[in-house]
Amino acid sequence: MSTRSAVARATGDTPRRKIPAGFIYFFGAFGGILFGYDIGVMTGALPFLMQDWNLEGDAAGIGWITSALMLGAIFGGALSGQLSDRIGRRRSILVAAVIFAVASILLGVSPHGGLGYMIAMRWFLGLAVGAASALVPAYMAEMAPTRLRGRLSGLNQTMIVSGMLLSYLVAFGLQHLSTTWAWRSMLAGAAVPAIILFLGVLRLPESPRFLVHKGQLDAAREVLSMIRPADAIEPELREIQRTAELESNVAARTSWSTLFQSKYRYLVVAGVGVAAFQQFQGANAIFYYIPLIVEAASDVSADSALVWPIIQGVILVLGSLLFIAIADRFNRRALLTLGGTVMGISFILPAIIAWAMPDANPMLIVLFLSIYVAFYSFTWAPLTWVLVGELFPLVIRGRAAGMASSFNWIGSFAVGLSFPIMTASMPQHAVFAIFGGICLLGVLFVRTRVPETRGRSLEEIEAEGSR
Known part of the structure; x- marks a missing residue:
């Protein structure tokens, strides 16, 4: 085999040519959009699925359908590193795109009442979601010039929430279909962006x-x-x-025991703790269940409340753009403290109002949830991954970042599973008050356990942890 042929094979059979940077970034960003779409699509599909399969009283079933994706993502994220090191970043993204498309179609043709099938397919889809969450940013970072890599974290977050907003818009547009066709079309429709991603990445080099x-x-x-x-x-x-x-x-x-050596333990606890708190604070309870939340707070049925996910999606996108503008102007801990405090108060105030004024409009909770989303979108949502990238020295970075990602997905799974079960046994303002308390604990954790990383070298951060 000639050297030229070997090069062509290694680069994905791509002929020697200049590839526009915009082409690479578009399809890298499209991976984030696909990731966000699959996270958000169940928000619109769930009310129709519940009605079609008579799941209104099955809180555990609803929780498992929603959270199975995150359970799969835990494994997908863990396996993606090994897969990409074996077959390459590009081919791994192509594999993830195929799983996205196949699982989406299989979800769309779920047998009626097939709860176990639905949960299994959502888990299968989660493998691709977890893999994409790690692979796409890594590929973009390795392809982009050094001067642009610092913006990729904020850009990737913008693309993810844009994908969520897209899924909400699609759900809103399909809501007038019959109940069965509405949720099936929403879930199967995720195959379209997956195919677009596959075809785009197919033209990119390794x-x-x-x-x-x-x-x-x-x-x-x-x-x-x-x-x-x-x-x-x-x-x-x-x-x-x-x-x-x-x-x-x-x-x-380096081994896993290295993470627990005294000189690194402080940084591992800080990074993993922030990643876990980001999810246990309850943000995904809003993103997955906002139509059901509105239904419980008003006389509007969940399948008629699909404008609310769109409102939350717009807030998320605007907040992510705000973060890109201010990310390097304020200290990380200051933004996390501000966000966590307002988020906690936004969750706790509805419970106080419900206790002090029982006749108050229950839709107030939705207003406070919107305030929560606004502050979450430019603080904890993007800053968690900025910190994970800045806290860990090279010697532990791979394993520590993987542990942080795993705890983040575990938190997402736990919230997605437990929220409908909790709201079935207590008022939802009480459930959010619990999440509010966790938000304030997160602020305390940041103030006491997380070092400031803005403008500091890894050596300076590591030295602080050794003191």
């Missing part, structure tokens, strides 16, 4: 960083020639080689 790790320097040089100016190719290739060698040396002397 990450040069992966190729260097595999010893395919000619192939890596070929990819860099597509996406970098000629004078930047060799310096970046040398930098990738240096980093790969450093990471190889680090991996050889």
